[in-house]
Amino acid sequence: MIIDQASSLRRLMRQATVETAEDRRPPAPARVLAVTSGKGGVGKTNVAVNLAARLATMGRRILLMDADLGMANADVLCNLNVRTTLAHVLTGRRTLSDVMIDGPGGFTLIPGVSGLAAIADLSEFERARMLDLLTQLEDEYDLVIIDTGAGISPNVLNFVEAADEVLVVTTPEPTAITDAYGLIKTICRRREGAEFSILINQVRDSREARRVFDRIDLVCRRFLGVRATNAGCVPLDPHVSAAVRRREPFVIGAPDCPASGYVRQLAHKLDRHAAEPRDGGFFKKFASWLAG
Incomplete structure (x- = not known):
C-alpha cells in the first residue's frame, strides 16, 4: 500500500514537472500571412478584411495590419474611424494600444503599418x-x-x-494576370524557395478560376521552376458590392452568400496551417531586411 502510494506520488510529481516545463515554454509567434497583388483594383483588401473577420468568428485571435501605402482603406471597409496609425507610435505620440482597433467579427486592426519602414530611421x-x-x-x-x-x-x-505565407490575389483580367505573374517572378528572384498561394477573385464560376490558376501555374513552372498553390476563388457576387457600400465585411453582413462560402473554405485551409512551425518572428525578420 505504501509502495503504491509512493509510486503514485512519483508519477504525479513527474507529471507536474512536465506541465510546469510546458507552462514555462514561450508561446510560438503568430504565423504571418501577407495578402498582396500585382496591381490595384483586384479586391485584395476586401479579401484580407473578410478573411480576418471569418477567422475571428471561428474563435481565432487575428491581427490585421493595413500596410497598403497611400491606399490604406481596411478601416473604411469595416466602418471604423481611424485617428491614429503606427506612424504616431514610431514618433512617440501614441502608444501601441492607442492604435489597435476592434474590427467586425472580433479581429484587431492596426492601421498605417506601411509607416513601419520608418523604424530604420529610429535610434538603436x-x-x-x-x-x-x-x-x-x-x-x-x-x-x-x-x-x-x-x-x-x-x-x-x-x-x-x-511573411511565413504569401497569398497573391488576382482576377481573370489579362492585365491582372500579367501583373500577378510579374509580382511572383520578383518574389522568387528575391526569396529562394518562395512559397505562395493564388486566389482568383471576381470569377464567373469555379471553371474560370481553374483556367486562370492553371495558366499562371504553367508559366511559373516553365519559367521560374516553382509551383503555385491554388487558394481557391471568390465569385462575382452582388452581396460583395452591397457590403462594400454598407462598409461591412460580407462574411458578417451576408454569411450565407456564395462569396462568403468560398472565403469560409479558405479560412479553414489557413486555420489548419496555423499550428505549423515557423522560422522566426516576423518583425525581427522585417527589421533585418530593412537593415540590409
Missing part, C-alpha cells in the same frame, strides 16, 4: 523598444494578416519576404 534604443513591443504582439495572436500595397515596390516586397 528606439528601434529595439519598438521591435520589442511589436514582437510581444506576435505572442498574443494566432495569425497576423498583412494587407500589403499592390505592385513590386520595396515597401511591398519587404513585408512579403518576411
Whole structure:
C-alpha cells in the first residue's frame, strides 16, 4: 500500500514537472500571412478584411495590419474611424494600444503599418523598444494578416519576404494576370524557395478560376521552376458590392452568400496551417531586411 502510494506520488510529481516545463515554454509567434497583388483594383483588401473577420468568428485571435501605402482603406471597409496609425507610435505620440482597433467579427486592426519602414530611421534604443513591443504582439495572436500595397515596390516586397505565407490575389483580367505573374517572378528572384498561394477573385464560376490558376501555374513552372498553390476563388457576387457600400465585411453582413462560402473554405485551409512551425518572428525578420 505504501509502495503504491509512493509510486503514485512519483508519477504525479513527474507529471507536474512536465506541465510546469510546458507552462514555462514561450508561446510560438503568430504565423504571418501577407495578402498582396500585382496591381490595384483586384479586391485584395476586401479579401484580407473578410478573411480576418471569418477567422475571428471561428474563435481565432487575428491581427490585421493595413500596410497598403497611400491606399490604406481596411478601416473604411469595416466602418471604423481611424485617428491614429503606427506612424504616431514610431514618433512617440501614441502608444501601441492607442492604435489597435476592434474590427467586425472580433479581429484587431492596426492601421498605417506601411509607416513601419520608418523604424530604420529610429535610434538603436528606439528601434529595439519598438521591435520589442511589436514582437510581444506576435505572442498574443494566432495569425497576423498583412494587407500589403499592390505592385513590386520595396515597401511591398519587404513585408512579403518576411511573411511565413504569401497569398497573391488576382482576377481573370489579362492585365491582372500579367501583373500577378510579374509580382511572383520578383518574389522568387528575391526569396529562394518562395512559397505562395493564388486566389482568383471576381470569377464567373469555379471553371474560370481553374483556367486562370492553371495558366499562371504553367508559366511559373516553365519559367521560374516553382509551383503555385491554388487558394481557391471568390465569385462575382452582388452581396460583395452591397457590403462594400454598407462598409461591412460580407462574411458578417451576408454569411450565407456564395462569396462568403468560398472565403469560409479558405479560412479553414489557413486555420489548419496555423499550428505549423515557423522560422522566426516576423518583425525581427522585417527589421533585418530593412537593415540590409
